[in-house]
Amino acid sequence: MTTKPERVVLIGVAGDSGCGKSTFLRRLIDLFGEEFMTVICLDDYHSLDRKQRKETGITALDPRANNFDLMYEQIKALKEGQTINKPIYNHETGLIDPPEIVKPNHIVVVEGLHPLYDERVRSLLDFSVYFDISDEVKIAWKIQRDMAERGHRYEDVLAAINSRKPDFQKYIEPQREFADVVLQVLPTNLIKDDTERKVLRVRMLQREGKEGFEPAYLFDEGSTINWTPCGRKLTCSYPGMQLYYGSDVYYGRYVSVLEVDGQFDNLEEVIYIETHLSNTSTKYQGELTQLLLQHREYPGSNNGTGFFQVLTGLKMRAAYERLTAKEAKLAVQV
Ligand SMILES: Nc1ncnc2c1ncn2[C@@H]1O[C@H](COP(=O)(O)OP(=O)(O)OP(=O)(O)O)[C@@H](O)[C@H]1O
Ligand SMILES: O=C(CO)[C@H](O)[C@H](O)COP(=O)(O)O
Numbered sequence: 501m502t503t504k505p506e507r508v509v510l511i512g513v514a515g516d517s518g519c520g521k522s523t524f525l526r527r528l529i530d531l532f533g534e535e536f537m538t539v540i541c542l543d544d545y546h547s548l549d550r551k552q553r554k555e556t557g558i559t560a561l562d563p564r565a566n567n568f569d570l571m572y573e574q575i576k577a578l579k580e581g582q583t584i585n586k587p588i589y590n591h592e593t594g595l596i597d598p599p600e601i602v603k604p605n606h607i608v609v610v611e612g613l614h615p616l617y618d619e620r621v622r623s624l625l626d627f628s629v630y631f632d633i634s635d636e637v638k639i640a641w642k643i644q645r646d647m648a649e650r651g652h653r654y655e656d657v658l659a660a661i662n663s664r665k666p667d668f669q670k671y672i673e674p675q676r677e678f679a680d681v682v683l684q685v686l687p688t689n690l691i692k693d694d695t696e697r698k699v700l701r702v703r704m705l706q707r708e709g710k711e712g713f714e715p716a717y718l719f720d721e722g723s724t725i726n727w728t729p730c731g732r733k734l735t736c737s738y739p740g741m742q743l744y745y746g747s748d749v750y751y752g753r754y755v756s757v758l759e760v761d762g763q764f765d766n767l768e769e770v771i772y773i774e775t776h777l778s779n780t781s782t783k784y785q786g787e788l789t790q791l792l793l794q795h796r797e798y799p800g801s802n803n804g805t806g807f808f809q810v811l812t813g814l815k816m817r818a819a820y821e822r823l824t825a826k827e828a829k830l831a832v833q834v
Contacts, residue, residue, distance in 0.1 A: 505606040507827040512615035515631030538605040542612030543589045545571040550594025561667035568618040616675035627819040630679035640697035677751040690739035701761040702804025708754040712822045714779045715756035718745035733772045735765040760804030781818035
């Protein structure tokens with residue numbers, strides 16, 4: 501940590517395992533800097549260790565396997581500027597290790613399966629995102645990672661995903677109702693019966709009416725836009741690229757929707773898309789493209805997943821700047 505924060509800004513990053521949360525956190529570090537930001541992984545609040553879960557048949561996704569009272573007390577304490585003694589869940593051993601000291605920081609990110617599940621924890625968050633990856637894409641990503649990097653067999657990966665599904669639908673997925681931004685990753689509409697899942701359709705749902713959050717839009721705020729940017733200024737090989745902007749109702753609330761279907765052939769050309777977006781919360785024209793280019797090696801940098809992850813990060817930075825400026829103003833008035 502650099503200096504003692506006047507105001508701790510709390511960010512929630514929710515989603516199932518293997519949905520791109522770690523990649524997103526790396527993008528947040530690019531924006532805030534490692535020193536300025538502390539990440540709390542909510543797996544550390546598992547109250548049942550691996551053996552206990554196996555014995556009881558309760559999964560880690562089930563609230564009964566997690567200590568929400570402690571989670572709330574400790575996140576609240578951090579937000580109030582206090583140091584906490586946080587438990588640690590050890591993924592290597594499956595055991596709960598002795599706790600560690602965590603100091604408050606300017607930005608505290610709470611990431612994992614349940615940041616929006618408990619009403620008390622949720623109410624502490626200043627900004628939140630939910631990673632909503634469709635089953636088809638989740639399976640493709642998990643199979644690619646677990647087979648290539650962890651030596652798992654195809655059938656085992658599939659069985660693991662299926663065994664988590666009932667609790668995922670009961671306890672994890674419903675949290676998307678409460679997120680300020682939902683990033684949906686779906687199969688492309690550009691290829692009929694695509695099975696490779698390399699080309700993706702990505703949607704960024706931005707909550708309307710949240711104080712200080714101005715959703716990004718394409719061309720004209722409030723309109724419905726379908727845009728095919730391929731041509732002289734954007735190189736698109738097969739199957740091309742399609743953008744959409746419009747409004748929708750999501751869990752009974754208005755959201756602004758931005759969508760990118762397809763992939764970028766040349767990342768430098770993303771600037772062309774960026775210049776047609778407004779309310780991006782960038783500090784200069786081209787910053788979004790620059791941030792993408794900075795880590796072109798991250799998964800998804802060449803499609804809507806990377807693009808919208810960066811845009812969501814910029815919205816979080818804007819929230820941080822607004823909240824800390826407000827705090828500073830109040831301090832001057834006192
Ligand atoms: N945008 C993307 N495009 C393609 N593959 C991706 C993308 N994001 C993530 N993946 C794949 O999914 C894997 C998991 O991503 P990541 O580690 O960011 O997710 P996570 O939610 O933090 O997972 P875990 O909780 O299991 O650590 C990556 O190794 C990569 O194979
Ligand atoms: O969904 C998860 C969050 O990352 C894990 O499955 C959960 O934390 C249990 O971990 P492990 O499988 O290592 O015991």
